[in-house]
Amino acid sequence: MKILLSWIFIISISFANDATIDVIKKVESLPTIAVEDSSVSYDDTFKLRFFKALVADLNVISLFNVDRHHRKTHYNDTDVIVENKNMDYVLRYKLEEDDDGALNVELKLLKNNEAVLLKKYRINRKNVYIFISHTIAYDVNEFMGASSVEWMKRRVIFSKVVSSKKTEIVIADYTLTYQHIMVKGGFSIFPKWANKKQTAFYYTTLDTKKPTLKYVDISTGESKAIISSDGMMICSDVSNDSTKLLLTMAPKGQPDIYLYDTQTFKAKKITNYTGIDVNAQFMNDKKIVFVSGRLGYPNIFSKVIGSSGVDQMVYYGKSNAACSAFGEYIVYKSRESSNAFSKNTFNLHLISTKTDFIRRLTATGINEFPRFSKDGDAILFIKNYKSQSSIGIIRLNHNKNYLFPLKYGRLQAMDW
Numbered sequence: 001m002k003i004l005l006s007w008i009f010i011i012s013i014s015f016a017n018d019a020t021i022d023v024i025k026k027v028e029s030l031p032t033i034a035v036e037d038s039s040v041s042y043d044d045t046f047k048l049r050f051f052k053a054l055v056a057d058l059n060v061i062s063l064f065n066v067d068r069h070h071r072k073t074h075y076n077d078t079d080v081i082v083e084n085k086n087m088d089y090v091l092r093y094k095l096e097e098d099d100d101g102a103l104n105v106e107l108k109l110l111k112n113n114e115a116v117l118l119k120k121y122r123i124n125r126k127n128v129y130i131f132i133s134h135t136i137a138y139d140v141n142e143f144m145g146a147s148s149v150e151w152m153k154r155r156v157i158f159s160k161v162v163s164s165k166k167t168e169i170v171i172a173d174y175t176l177t178y179q180h181i182m183v184k185g186g187f188s189i190f191p192k193w194a195n196k197k198q199t200a201f202y203y204t205t206l207d208t209k210k211p212t213l214k215y216v217d218i219s220t221g222e223s224k225a226i227i228s229s230d231g232m233m234i235c236s237d238v239s240n241d242s243t244k245l246l247l248t249m250a251p252k253g254q255p256d257i258y259l260y261d262t263q264t265f266k267a268k269k270i271t272n273y274t275g276i277d278v279n280a281q282f283m284n285d286k287k288i289v290f291v292s293g294r295l296g297y298p299n300i301f302s303k304v305i306g307s308s309g310v311d312q313m314v315y316y317g318k319s320n321a322a323c324s325a326f327g328e329y330i331v332y333k334s335r336e337s338s339n340a341f342s343k344n345t346f347n348l349h350l351i352s353t354k355t356d357f358i359r360r361l362t363a364t365g366i367n368e369f370p371r372f373s374k375d376g377d378a379i380l381f382i383k384n385y386k387s388q389s390s391i392g393i394i395r396l397n398h399n400k401n402y403l404f405p406l407k408y409g410r411l412q413a414m415d416w
Contacts, residue, residue: 030063032066034067035093036071036091036092054093060149075092097126103123106119117140134173152174157172159413167183167188168409183223186205187207192236202214212228213227231253237288246281246282270305277294281323283302286306287303290323292310294310314330314351329352331372344366348362365383366384
């Protein structure tokens with residue numbers, strides 16, 4: 001029963017719908033920007049697809065009020081088109097296919113009809129065009145001197161249920177525009193990047209006699225088993241240097257947190273409670289935050305690795321789970337009602353370990369699996385609302401949320 005409850009603590013699945021982007025929070029007073037298309041290659045469908053992707057990315061960097069009209073002009077025109085003459089900035093780009101079939105993008109950022117930023121990009125396959133769009137937004141953000149949005153160029157890995165006891169593990173961009181299936185045909189869950197460079201990942205397979213943690217090298221496709229355990233086996237976090245894993249295992253029916261060394265191939269038990277301890281995250285090299293049922297309901301605790309004591313981190317709510325940590329901050333999921341057996345709203349909250357600061361980040365639906373970006377600038381999460389399952393982005397410093405729904409399947413877990 002403890003093992004079953006532990007899986008329930010961690011797993012949450014819901015249905016998905018069509019692909020749109022929702023801006024939830026109020027738009028602030030920001031400089032205006034328009035986008036002009038000067039493409040000389042590709043059909044109108046692809047041109048419009050690229051334009052919409054770029055407009056979406058410019059919205060996400062949260063520096064501009066972005067005009068959504070698709071307008072065309074010649075790349076070398078000296079003036080912006082008349083509809084854009086009152087814009088603070090105009091971003092003009094040209095898509096062109098070269099003799100090798102590669103996609104080339106030439107770009108200029110205009111202010112008062114003067115080019116203040118010039119860039120060129122090239123990719124061998126146009127089906128990964130979305131990463132050029134993300135890089136353009138990143139470069140514009142850098143030019144504007146804003147805090148880094150390096151996370152825009154990172155890849156997201158997620159698992160989704162596609163049929164009964166069948167899942168897929170997919171690598172995608174953060175908007176889910178590009179998707180590449182890495183694992184399919186079995187029941188594979190809880191993917192986790194194995195390193196900062198995103199060259200490999202871990203996941204749990206339930207197709208073996210015991211739940212087994214596997215490692216996949218993306219460049220070669222090689223897969224190997226790392227460790228198995230009766231009852232439960234989940235990698236919830238990877239250390240910054242990739243040498244330590246935080247695992248939830250239940251070899252004797254008792255879910256606890258273990259520290260696994262990828263160099264010695266040994267696992268050390270670091271929690272020892274008669275109830276449920278799961279979903280540990282590194283706060284630093286010596287301290288973790290995790291979910292425990294030791295109060296009679298799920299709540300967030302921390303402990304120094306090697307010590308016997310634990311500290312309660314959250315005093316708000318009666319069902320708190322699915323946490324992520326960055327420095328002094330912890331984001332976690334909390335149930336907003338007291339009835340565990342009815343439909344509830346689960347919102348994300350942000351706390352500081354140094355103050356009594358609590359900030360609610362979401363307002364409706366079931367919001368779960370929060371993950372800080374590597375620089376702490378944003379939080380990625382799964383949102384289920386009105387039979388729609390999406391990946392969401394929270395820009396903490398801009399107080400804005402963006403949603404990117406999955407086209408098909410049911411989101412199970414993700415990492416970035």
